[in-house]
Amino acid sequence: MAEEVVRELRASFAAGRTRPAEWRAAQLKGLVRMIEEKEADITAALHDDLSKPSMESYLHEISLAKSSCKFALDGIKKWMKPEKVPAAITTFPSSAQIVSEPLGVVLVISAWNYPFLLSIDPVIGAIAAGNAVVLKPSEIAPATSTLFAKLLPEYVDNTCIKVVEGGVPETSALLEQRWDKIFYTGNGTVARIVLAAAAKHVTPVALELGGKCxxxxxxxxxxxxxxxxxxxxxxxxxxxxxxxxxxxxxxxxxxxxxxxxxxxxxxxxxxxxxxxxxxxxxxxxxxxxxxxxxxxxxxxxxxxxxxxxxxxxxxxxxxxxxxxxxxxxxxxxxxxxxxxxxxxxxxxxxxxxxxxxxxxxxxxxxxxxxxxxxxxxxxxxxxxxxxxxxxxxxxxxxxxxxxPFGGVGDSGMGSYHGKFSFDCFSHKKAVLIRGFGGEATARYPPYTAEKQKILRGLINGSFIALILALLGFPREKR
CATH class of the missing domain: 3.40.309.10 (Aldehyde Dehydrogenase; Chain A, domain 2)
Incomplete structure (x- = not known):
């Protein structure tokens, strides 16, 4: 089953379904509707799992999840825009930018203590960044897990966002698959298991753990x-x-x-x-x-x-x-x-x-x-x-x-919340764009002492060296 789920999500991601800003916004709006329309059901599930007071459920889980969705909706188009950065003298003339690229198919394994917020918040970041995602809720909070399995397909695109329920066997099966990122919230013992499984596929991992605060x-x-x-x-x-x-x-x-x-x-x-x-x-x-x-x-x-x-x-x-x-x-x-x-x-x-x-x-x-x-x-x-x-x-x-919210050392690695959630599930792709002008012959063989002098000047930021390089000194036959 785990293999089939990942295969379907990879096909959806490869087809480009999750990349458009419109798709991302539609899913986030669906989550907002789910939170608003099913607040009573969410509160009841949290009470079943933890006897959580309704005030705590609203303040610490429901309201924060809704705010997270709205914050991502407000920022998503700005976050997706390439970030222009200065170009170096050694690449003149050129332009440079950083493009936020979705990682692909990601796995979110959540915790039982805040079973609604700690499930949905990383998923919000994964969606905002344009990924396909599997949510594995904690089996220790079964009412909330069941609620996610029931509700999410009603409000989001089930070809790109899926819930997998179960305990250790189901989690182990998921960890055997190749993911483009794993986001785990929980304890250090399980975190080490997650890291070991991720290492087999060289999969990046974010760990939200705990410690003695x-x-x-x-x-x-x-x-x-x-x-x-x-x-x-x-x-x-x-x-x-x-x-x-x-x-x-x-x-x-x-x-x-x-x-x-x-x-x-x-x-x-x-x-x-x-x-x-x-x-x-x-x-x-x-x-x-x-x-x-x-x-x-x-x-x-x-x-x-x-x-x-x-x-x-x-x-x-x-x-x-x-x-x-x-x-x-x-x-x-x-x-x-x-x-x-x-x-x-x-x-x-x-x-x-x-x-x-x-x-x-x-x-x-x-x-x-x-x-x-x-x-x-x-x-x-x-x-x-x-x-x-x-x-x-x-x-x-x-x-x-x-x-940013995240740990250090034994309390975790990586961070999320707000734009940091978007960044957590994005690859920052470096892009340099040049035309065909500004050809510097000094960079090409055969190497001479004169060329080396010009290149050293370029590396050290010499404007004179740049002019000489662009003028084609030392002159060479074409």
Whole structure:
């Protein structure tokens, strides 16, 4: 089946079906209509998969997907235009340009935590760039996967855009095919499998992964605002099941008690005295992930560090927002990505020490700092390697389509969003155009010392050498 799907898409792409701006715009308009007309169905699927509150579904998935479509529609014709660039003296007279060329047939493998947005957003970029595309939604979010399989053929060109459902066998079969690009969102373990499969065909890959996203909290802050922004970035993003959710906090020993107390008050205000009953918290996606998270806080040396929360309900797959203070650095909680509602707080003697602590771990997808201290802000931006970062808030940087979104090192490779999505699925083709005039005989054999002198002058940007070359010096018989 996978082979047949790719064969059909290659035929459509080879026929030039996906290249015209009109085709690209028509597909994007179809996606906008789908989002508008089927919003209730999308919301219901997200609730089935994750018990996601409707407000979160709209804010974090549906509205962002629609905005992404509209942004691409507004920019697509401009993005497709060749970019004129200066020509070098060595090619005078000539004109030069960069042409954005579709890669061909691409594969998008999406994740379960934001199953609608993380599926449709890369597809938007692939369509805008003029590619044929296969979407493989996550089987861990079956309701959303089924919805895509049902809806996409109703709203877009099914000869060029297809959905393939299934689990590991179906994904493995897709990875055996030759693609012109693979875009994968998920974890590092599967990313290595994707890279290995892509290497067989020398296929370029974009990886959107995760990591332990740090939050540095200075005492020089508006604490009331800071803790609300941290809380919504952690628990208001799929109950911590988000690649850019805060993974741990770093603050000073002196400031930690005040920070913990403030976080407790905000969490109770957001989710009540019994957060397991809150309709505003997503559930853990499945039993496997519930068991993984529960095991993290059942370790003796971790359980003793819980200062708030810790309640679990396996039947409902719910885990309460949980704060932990000074968990040992060698525990599983502190070495691996948490991807859930547990938030450890690490203390240091002085806030400047936090940067060294962050840099002792793998490069995160996102890094956050809360501080009014301009010097600390500058040091943070200059000295913390991360996919992206935000000062005095969390998560919102992904909502700006003029910023690239992507990881670095273990948190991924490549970026997308806005025009960066178009670029992600395009080849930047160099084009140089010359006429038949301006012939420089110095470039041709037989080589002489005089010719070499002129060519050296050309390479070094000498205008006199250019004139001599164009005049045909040294003179040669035709």
């Amino acid at each position: 740090p939050v540095i909290v200075d005492s020089n802050v508006d604490l009331h605002v800071a803790v609300k922004r941290i809380a919504v970035g952690k628990w208001g993003c799929n109950n911590g099941q988000a690649c850019i959710a805060p993974d741990y906090i770093i603050t000073t020993k002196a400031f930690a008690p005040e920070l913990v107390d403030s976080l407790k008050r905000v969490l109770e205000r957001f989710y009540g005295k019994d957060p397991l009953e809150s309709a505003d918290l997503s559930r853990i996606v499945n039993s496997k992930h519930f068991q993984r998270l529960a095991a993290l806080i059942e370790e003796k040396e971790v359980a003793d560090k819980i200062v708030y929360g810790g309640q679990t309900d396996e039947k409902k797959l719910k885990i309460a927002p949980t704060l932990l203070l000074d968990v040992p650095q060698d525990t599983a909680l502190m070495t691996g990505e948490i991807f859930g509602p547990l938030l450890p707080i690490v203390t240091v003697e002085k806030i400047e020490d936090s940067i060294d602590l962050v840099n002792s771990k793998s490069k995160p997808l996102a890094a956050y700092l809360f501080s009014r201290n301009k010097k600390l802000q500058q040091d943070f931006v200059a000295n913390v390697p991360a996919g992206g970062m935000l000062v005095n808030d969390t998560a919102l940087h992904l909502a700006n389509p003029y910023l």
